[in-house]
Each structure stands twice: as structure tokens, then as C-alpha cells.
Amino acid sequence: MTSQPLESRGLDRARDDRPAPDAGDSILIVDDEPEMLSFIERALAPHFARVETAADAGTARTLARDLHFDLMIVDIRLQGSESGLALAREIRDRHQVDLDVIFVTGYADVYDESDALRDASADVLRKPFLADQLLAMIQRARERRRAAREQALIQREHDRRPVAKRIVGESESLKEIWRTIHRLAPMPSTVLIKGETGTGKELVARALHDLSGRRGSYVPVNCGAISADLIEGELFGHLRGSFTGAHQARNGLFSHADGGTLFLDEIGEMPLPLQAKLLRVLEERRYRPVGGNQEIPINARVIAATNRDLAAEVLAGRFRKDLYYRINVVDLRVPPLRERRGDIPFLAGYFLNVLSTELGVPNAALSPWDLEQLMGYDWPGNCRELRNVIERSLLLGKPVAHLLCVTPPQAPGASESDLGSAGPASLEQVQRAHILSALAAAGGNRTVAARALGVSRKTVERKLKEWSQPDDVSVAD
Template structure:
């Protein structure tokens, strides 16, 4: 079977491979076969040539003949013993020596193939290496997601949010670039996650906050770098575009991106290729780009702070996220969602807010939008303070004397006076007052009922 006839179960990735063999025919044969799988395929006839190529770029996979003119592949310690480079290695040999095979595997080889071999053998070994590396990338992104504690649920049933959900459903299956606009805290990343989840793309969702990364490091974070590309770059490193292979990269706060990086991003969008910092080679990518901003980018363009051509390249499809104050009908549902979520995270029994609490939440302007609401709910749960009390100013209570009540009062009258003042300080909100007093609302209602009964009895006696 020829390389052209073989169809791989693993689609082309952004990964790179280096073939090291002193036989020109073998190099040509493998290069033709693997070009269908890898974004970059390079060949070398000696370890010295291979090291020169490795000094200018990262290779995910090395396919190496053991017997080479300058050195044995098993003695290629620069590749085998460098944890920074993390390349998988498949060794090949035309000599049926079991001891050599054992040495190769002990040296860290991912696989060992005897020459001559069928192409299917090599492809199977290559696919195993690709799948293992993709799994590593997925695990890396999963740990990254867990550390950020991100959700992908869009909460709300207002007309504005229903419109956003409809747009997501309509444009998610496309590969077009999307620009999401909205105030800080409105949930732009949730929309981006929904676009990815409904797109059917098999790769990872990779969020990047462009404003949180130092400008001088942004290119390395996005595109990766080679060893020695800059001070501190001890080894080759993949960028986040590579981790997003087959998936989606979300460029949040795109308006914060420096001008030189805007130029680099424009080239990536046009060429569908990235160039690691310090490398002379470009690597093809299969990544959907979603950008977001809390600024009006057209204003940034007019002010000369954002490239006009990049703005039009990003603004192919546009989604505007409404502010929370423009959809107060969603506040109650969001409050219930965050209360349940946070109660579980904090290990606290379910919290139930009163009607007064929910009313106060709906009346607030929420300048920080959903993020502010979630943070406030968390503080209320931790402090045991209901939302209705969150913005309430302390009320000074007038007392009759230094002790707060006449010494001649019986204990029941002191209790009644204190409870009444606490309820008054909460503007009649008995639920809030009960929480401050450390009793149930039912107990408080019973006391007021008893006091009312005694008052009626006193009037009747008069």
C-alpha cells in the first residue's frame, strides 16, 4: 500500500515530526506518508543535522533510525534526556537484535519498529503517539479549567438572553471568527464556551486573557517558543494555539492586545499558521478563533489603538451580551443558581432567601453585572447576612437610659422592647430580624401574636 492510499483514523494536527534516517528513499517515503498527519515534517540524515533542526523548532515526534553515520540513535542523549523538549521517539532498525530493542525502550522510546515494515505498522505507532500527546494536552487544559472553576451554563430566560442563545445555536456549527462584545462581568466567556460546545469541534476550548499576560510574553504564550529564543527560554514550548488544535481559542479582552501582537494575530487569521518565537518555520493550525472585548473596538480603531484591518477580520460574526440591569427578570434565576452552586462548594446547607431579599436584588443596578452578583451572593453566604441587609445602613436605636430600659421593667417587657426595635431596624422585615435575633421566623410570629393577644386582653379589661 502506498502512502497516498492510506487513510489515517487520526486527522491532521498542529503537531510536528522529524524523521532521521541516512537512507534518502526511507526519508522520502515517510515524509510523503506523514505529511497527511502533521503540520510540519522535517528530515535529517544525521544526528548533527537533526540537532540543528531541533535548535530552531519544536518536534512532537522523532522517528529515528538506530544506526546513523555519526552516532547511534540510542546515544542521542540531547533528545532522550531533555525533559524540557518532551518529544515522543519511535526507533527503527534493520538489524534484528533484541538487546538493541530493549536498550531503545529503556532509553525512553515510545515504540520500536523492525525494517522492513509495512506502512500500516508505522502509521499505527505514529497514531498511538499522537493520541497520547493529544491526551496530555486535554489533561493540561482540564487542569487549567478546574483551577479556574469555570462554568459553561448560560442562565436566564429573558428575551435578550433567548436572542443570544438563538444566535449561538445558529452560528456555532460554522468555523467563522466571532467577536463577542459586552460589559465586564456579563458572561462573555460563557457564550464563547457555548459556541465551542455546540460547534462539534473535537479539540479543547482554550481561554486566554490578553490583558492578564505581560506584553513581552504574549507571543510566547500564544505561539510557543524555541530553546534560547529569549532569556529564560531553556527549552522548546508549545503555545496555547497548539493546545487548541482542532478546537477553539478564546481571546478575551482583545482590546488590551499590544499593536505588534495585533499584527501577528492578523497574520495568523489570514495564513492559518503560527510561528513559534525564535523559529523560522510556520506550523499550520486548525483552530477557531473567538475574541471578546468590553470596549467599543470601533472607537479604539478611530483612536488609533486598534488595527482597522484586524477589527474587520474579527468582526465577521458579532454577538452583543446584554447587561444584567437590562434584564432584571433573570436576577432571581441567577441568584438561585449561584446560591445552590456556592452552598455546595462551601459545604454549607442550602440557603433560602426571602421575598424581600430577591426584591432588593432585582432593584440593584449591578454595575459589575453577573460577576458582581455572584461575588455578593458568596459574601452573604459566608457572613450569614441576607441580601436585603447588604446595602442597609446601620440604624441607631434610641434608649431610655444608659442601660437601654427602665430597671423596673419585667423581663418579658425588655424582650418585647428589644425584639420590636430589631424588627423596626429591618424596616419590618421579620425574616431578617429573626436571623439577627437567632430565632426562627415562626418563633418571632408566635411572640408577636402573644403580645397582640395580651394587648387586646388589657383593652377589654379596661
């Protein structure tokens, strides 16, 4: 080893008074060169709560088993047949999945292992290096981890929001869906959710899981988004060496959903050969990883969803009849938005409130003309399309009616918010638009809207009942 990393200026600059990367962290250093091990330890000891060293992989395994570490600095090539890459993966998998890793190496051909390094999600520092270089790399690694942790917290907070806060509306058909969800949630039976794209099928699936009492994870998978060559391995996992490129064993989604729920979205896209294997898993409650000989028992509830007519797909020979009957124990239909127009103001107000917060832009009230156009549009993309229109409106600062390519009628001296078609608006049109606008501004809260309008809640409810379709429902993506 050269003397450059041990120059006093390298250590002196590492001991200055600047803030430490994260003084509460604990670090494990693994290197079979005594001088390098000592250099890194002395460079980092003033900055971190604990710095442990290991001159070989066995000592590192023992330390990782007994102590928690936030960061591991490891030489890529250790003595003997041990690999720093393999050691880092092993410690991550067995003990510390959130462990950050920085690899050090003195070999110029390290980039021959670039695929493995990318898989390890780690940084590489070439020897010789200064203490400052190492501290800067540690700082970057910690900042990435903090950002990832913050994003995970945001996502968890979103996922923890009660399902009732994300399924918006008070119509009779929505109440019927909720009654069905509560009745089916504790049961282990398979449920098939039917509906057009964007109607909110996954929210229904998530509600079934959240109310089931199952302690395992909710694991969604879009069967149409994974190629036919990969979907079997994604669902059932594979053993090491089971196919070209399978350098290590991998658990499948069925394994991750054990004790919980596996949501198979767009199951109509599943290839026919895999449909037969899925049928066997559903009937026997056991699966076999790709390349494996032994079957593994599974306790995962399966919920499927489709935007296709599976009965027609069966007749056309594109979907197995036996699998169709097996997953269609109970079916739950989510109607398209055009069949539940009375809930559009509730959804529009909800999306305005949520998206204005997420985007950091001012909330915007919907004009009576905007609401009329929203109510009159057919929404082929359903709730997802409505959300996208609201988001574009907030981003561009344009009325939603303009984004629907609808031009509001203009009479001489009339403002854009005036109602009208070919002639003056009827009293009923004006009243309807005014009430719907108040509801949207109140985020769908009828009591708040009624107070703003100066009428009773019963008056608002009576009017909504007059305007609603019999099968209205409001489920939002």
C-alpha cells in the same frame, strides 16, 4: 558509595507490615551505581507491582517506551554527558506526562540546579539515605498526585456540565442569544463577543465551542493578564534559544487549540505590534513560533471578546482597523445585568444552590426585602458581582441587603422581612417580592415555584412578563 544505605535495619524496616504507598504502582529506577541500584530495587520490590532498573539512560528510554511507569527514581548525574533531569523531562514529554519523579544525588552542589528541579516538579533525596526515607518520599509524591488528580476530576466534571445548566434564565433576549449560538457554532467564522466585565462573555464562547462539534480543545487566554513581552510567545510558542531563558522549545496556545477553539478574552488589551501578527494568522491560517523560520498551519477557530468599544479604539489609534473588521465578522452582545433585572432572582437562586454546595454551608432563602434590593441595585460588576455578594452572604451569614449597604426600612413592630419604603408596601410590591422569593428558592424553576405558591405556572409566567425588561437575558459567569 558508603555502606550506610545497605544496613540491614534499613531494609528490615522497609519490609514491615505497614500499608504500601501504592501497591499497584510500577517504578523505574535509573542509577549508574550498581550497589545503589540493587539497594533501591530490594527496598521497593516488596511494596510495588513492578520495579524495573536501568543502569544507563539508553536502557531507561527503552523501558519507558515499552512499559508504563507511575514513578521514576533517577540519579541527577549519570555517567558520561547524560543528565537525570534531562532524561526525566524527555520521558515525560515523549511517553508519560503524568510520571512522578524523585531525584537522588550524592553531590552537595545539587542545589545549584534548583531552578531546573523546580521546573521538573520533583523531590530530591540526598545520598546516603535509608529505605524508610525513600518510602516516605514516595508516599508524599503519590499523595500530591492523588490530590491533583481529584482536583482535575472536579474541574472536568464542572466543565462537562451542560452549558445550558450554567447559562441561567428564560428571557426573550436569552433565547435570541441561544438561537445565535446554535446558528454560529458549527461555522468556522470568527465571532466577537461584546459586553461589560462580568456579563458572562466566556460562557457564550464556551457554548460556541461545545456546540461546534470540534474535537480539539477549548483554550482561553486573557490578553490583558499577560505582559506585552510574553504574550507573543504564549500565543505562538518559541524555539529553544530564541531568547534569554528559553532553555527548551515550547508550544504556544495556538498549537494547543489546533482543531479546537482559541478564546481571546479582552482582545482590546492586545499590543499593536502583536495585532498585526494576529491578523496575518487569521488571514493565512499559519503562524510562526518566536525564533522560528518555518510557518506552521493551524486549524483553530478564534473567538474574541472585549469590554471596550473597539470602534472608538480604532478611531483613537489604539486598535488596528483591519483587525477589527477581520474579527468582527459576527458580533454578539451580552447585555449588562441592569438591563435584565427580571433574571436576577433566577441567578440568585442558582448561585445560592451552587455555592452552598461548593462551600459546604447550609443554603439560605432570600427574603422578600433581599430580592427587592437585588432587583433595585445597578450591578456595575454584573453577574460576577452578584455571585460574589451571594458567596459573601453565605460565608458571613448575613442578608444580602446588608452586604449591598442598604438598610431595610423598619416600622414599629415590623420585622426585617417586612416590605416597605416610606410607608406600607403596596399589594403589587408584596405580590412581586413573594413570587420572586419562591422562584429564587426553587432555583428558577417556574413549575416548582408555582406549586409552592399554589398558583398555575401560567400565572407566574404572566407576572414575570409584566415585570421583565424587553431585552432581559441571563448569562452567568
